[in-house]
Amino acid sequence: MIKTVAAVELPVDEILQIRKKRIEPKQGNTGKRISIVTGIHGDELEGQYVCHQVIRRIESEINNLTGIVDVYPAMNPLGIDSVTRGIPGFDLDMNRIFPGNSDGTMTEYIASEIIRDLEGSDLCIDIHASNIYLTEIPQIRINELHQDKLLSLAKYLNVDLVWIHSNATVLESTLAYSLNSRNTPTLVVEMGVGMRITKEYGDQLTEGILQVMKELGMWKGAAGPVRRPMISRAVDEVEFVNAPKAGIFVQTASHGQYLHRGEEIGQIIDPLEGKVRARIRSEAGGVLFTIREYPVVDEGSLIARILKREEPYVPAL
Amino acid sequence: MTKEILYKIDSLYRDQFRVTGYTFGEGEKALCVVGSIRGNEIQQIYTCAHLIRTLKKLEEEGKIVPGKQILVIPSCNPYSMNIEKRFWPTDNTDINRMFPGYDMGETTQRIAAGIFDRVKDYANGIQLASFYMPGEFMPHVRMMQTGFENIELAKEFGLPYVVRRHTRPYDTTTLNYNWQIWETNAFSLYTTGTDHIDREGAQLGLEAILSFMTRRGMLKDGFVNRLESQVVEDVDLVTARAGKAGIFERYVRTGQTVQKGQLLACILSPYDGEALEEIMAPVKGTVFFASDQPLTYSSTAVFKLIP
Numbered sequence: 001m002i003k004t005v006a007a008v009e010l011p012v013d014e015i016l017q018i019r020k021k022r023i024e025p026k027q028g029n030t031g032k033r034i035s036i037v038t039g040i041h042g043d044e045l046e047g048q049y050v051c052h053q054v055i056r057r058i059e060s061e062i063n064n065l066t067g068i069v070d071v072y073p074a075m076n077p078l079g080i081d082s083v084t085r086g087i088p089g090f091d092l093d094m095n096r097i098f099p100g101n102s103d104g105t106m107t108e109y110i111a112s113e114i115i116r117d118l119e120g121s122d123l124c125i126d127i128h129a130s131n132i133y134l135t136e137i138p139q140i141r142i143n144e145l146h147q148d149k150l151l152s153l154a155k156y157l158n159v160d161l162v163w164i165h166s167n168a169t170v171l172e173s174t175l176a177y178s179l180n181s182r183n184t185p186t187l188v189v190e191m192g193v194g195m196r197i198t199k200e201y202g203d204q205l206t207e208g209i210l211q212v213m214k215e216l217g218m219w220k221g222a223a224g225p226v227r228r229p230m231i232s233r234a235v236d237e238v239e240f241v242n243a244p245k246a247g248i249f250v251q252t253a254s255h256g257q258y259l260h261r262g263e264e265i266g267q268i269i270d271p272l273e274g275k276v277r278a279r280i281r282s283e284a285g286g287v288l289f290t291i292r293e294y295p296v297v298d299e300g301s302l303i304a305r306i307l308k309r310e311e312p313y314v315p316a317l
Numbered sequence: 318m319t320k321e322i323l324y325k326i327d328s329l330y331r332d333q334f335r336v337t338g339y340t341f342g343e344g345e346k347a348l349c350v351v352g353s354i355r356g357n358e359i360q361q362i363y364t365c366a367h368l369i370r371t372l373k374k375l376e377e378e379g380k381i382v383p384g385k386q387i388l389v390i391p392s393c394n395p396y397s398m399n400i401e402k403r404f405w406p407t408d409n410t411d412i413n414r415m416f417p418g419y420d421m422g423e424t425t426q427r428i429a430a431g432i433f434d435r436v437k438d439y440a441n442g443i444q445l446a447s448f449y450m451p452g453e454f455m456p457h458v459r460m461m462q463t464g465f466e467n468i469e470l471a472k473e474f475g476l477p478y479v480v481r482r483h484t485r486p487y488d489t490t491t492l493n494y495n496w497q498i499w500e501t502n503a504f505s506l507y508t509t510g511t512d513h514i515d516r517e518g519a520q521l522g523l524e525a526i527l528s529f530m531t532r533r534g535m536l537k538d539g540f541v542n543r544l545e546s547q548v549v550e551d552v553d554l555v556t557a558r559a560g561k562a563g564i565f566e567r568y569v570r571t572g573q574t575v576q577k578g579q580l581l582a583c584i585l586s587p588y589d590g591e592a593l594e595e596i597m598a599p600v601k602g603t604v605f606f607a608s609d610q611p612l613t614y615s616s617t618a619v620f621k622l623i624p
């Protein structure tokens with residue numbers, strides 16, 4: 001069943017609608033509810049495939065469903081349609097306007113309706129796809145303030161990494177922060193890259209979503225085995241590598257690979273002079289979990305993030 | 318006057334990115350003025366250019382009080398201005414959401430850190446700001462409520478209004494907020510317009526800065542605005558909204574006094590011109606902000622009134 005979560009009129013003959021698909025169990029409803037959300041950033045598309053797969057898998061074994069599944073594939077439909085990260089016409093990052101305000105502007109109103117609809121879910125999963133500049137291995141980001149509640153659920157989602165990060169005031173206006181502070185557990189998934197679909201990652205997360213539904217007691221059907229993620233708790237466990245010079249970045253290491261200290265990640269080249277401007281090396285041994293995707297870099301552009309570890313990561317199933 | 322490059326980074330194909338500062342006088346760091354931070358802040362760089370020209374003349378005439386140093390930065394972002402983009406060209410980030418910056422971080426964090434390092438020790442800081450809502454404002458000075466703000470000082474600009482802004486989460490990464498945290502008296506000066514030139518507005522901004530400088534003992538027998546500023550809390554401004562989306566037809570201007578129930582604007586159907594909504598003044602007051610967007614979304618604040 002398709003439901004409209006929020007609807008507003010645009011100036012010229014168009015209605016903007018945020019819609020969701022609700023799948024209800026045929027029998028044995030436990031009253032549990034999971035919400036799958038994506039498309040807050042209009043240029044992040046990895047979640048599109050996941051929404052489709054989750055719906056297909058559940059509907060093909062509908063008799064095994066014992067709770068409610070709500071799927072919201074497009075929180076920012078205008079952004080998705082116009083290849084725009086933020087909300088077009090407002091020049092606004094939609095993930096900086098929560099919890100919204102029902103008496104506020106059009107965008108604040110939409111945000112508040114979204115929160116109202118999602119609040120009370122037993123779990124909400126907000127799927128992001130990094131941005132157009134960086135590629136990420138499937139990972140969950142958890143604000144340290146909410147780690148006690150979220151870590152136990154995150155382990156079932158079949159991601160490779162759970163990154164517990166420190167709180168920052170600006171993050172208090174995200175969807176996840178707003179929901180978690182209203183006692184609706186919300187996990188933020190980051191995976192892949194903006195403007196693309198990485199099918200392999202989408203399939204991986206789909207299994208995780210089915211597995212976590214099993215743990216919540218709302219799914220009795222098939223769910224693939226899930227991998228045990230690496231967990232990063234401390235701030236100094238993640239090494240950030242920024243470009244020392246402007247240029248064109250060419251990757252030499254592979255994404256997700258284990259790097260020894262001093263190993264090359266890539267080069268910043270100068271196509272005008274035919275020279276290598278800088279060789280980018282890892283300062284520490286660890287797993288290359290974020291890698292630059294968009295080749296043009298300025299001084300300071302993020303090139304890589306490395307989770308410092310003694311040994312390579314082998315996803316144990 | 319000395320002209321100096323305050324921060325620079327090299328690019329692959331473009332000319333070097335440079336933030337340039339103009340220093341007047343010598344001694345105690347009395348005042349720093351920052352013009353545009355975003356690429357569309359044309360009125361802000363224009364006003365700053367007038368300020369630099371004026372201070373140059375005043376310095377030659379010996380009007381700058383000895384022992385007072387003034388730094389003016391016309392633009393923190395010439396790269397974006399030159400290509401008519403609001404934010405940083407490669408990654409679309411806003412330098413004014415990166416303060417106090419981080420010199421080992423991403424590009425705009427580095428730029429913010431480089432700029433902040435040069436501006437943070439001044440006793441007073443003025444940013445020529447632009448507002449995210451497109452429209453006309455009554456000229457005013459704004460201070461952020463951080464607990465350190467001294468609202469009395471803001472009256473020395475002699476502009477009609479001083480607005481105290483209640484801090485929101487996203488304010489904490491702006492220049493103004495961080496200036497105050499670092500014990501600079503930080504003011505955002507709003508005249509009129511952003512992406513176009515308004516000569517009167519620039520003159521007003523210039524006079525406000527000169528008035529502040531004179532009253533703060535930086536200029537000898539300088540210009541003083543005698544106007545008594547009214548302090549307004551931003552939460553006390555009364556908003557009139559367009560409930561419907563459509564063509565926004567406006568009948569009043571900023572600065573105008575309106576009666577409760579007075580017709581301020583109409584929202585018209587863009588297809589047949591029928592009035593979809595009449596927007597009335599919710600209170601008696603002065604129009605402080607008026608939107609200038611020809612099309613409006615629903616539930617959009619189109620006027621702000623001072624009751």
Ligand SMILES: [Zn+2]
Binds near residue numbers: 040041044128129130
């Ligand atoms: Zn995102």
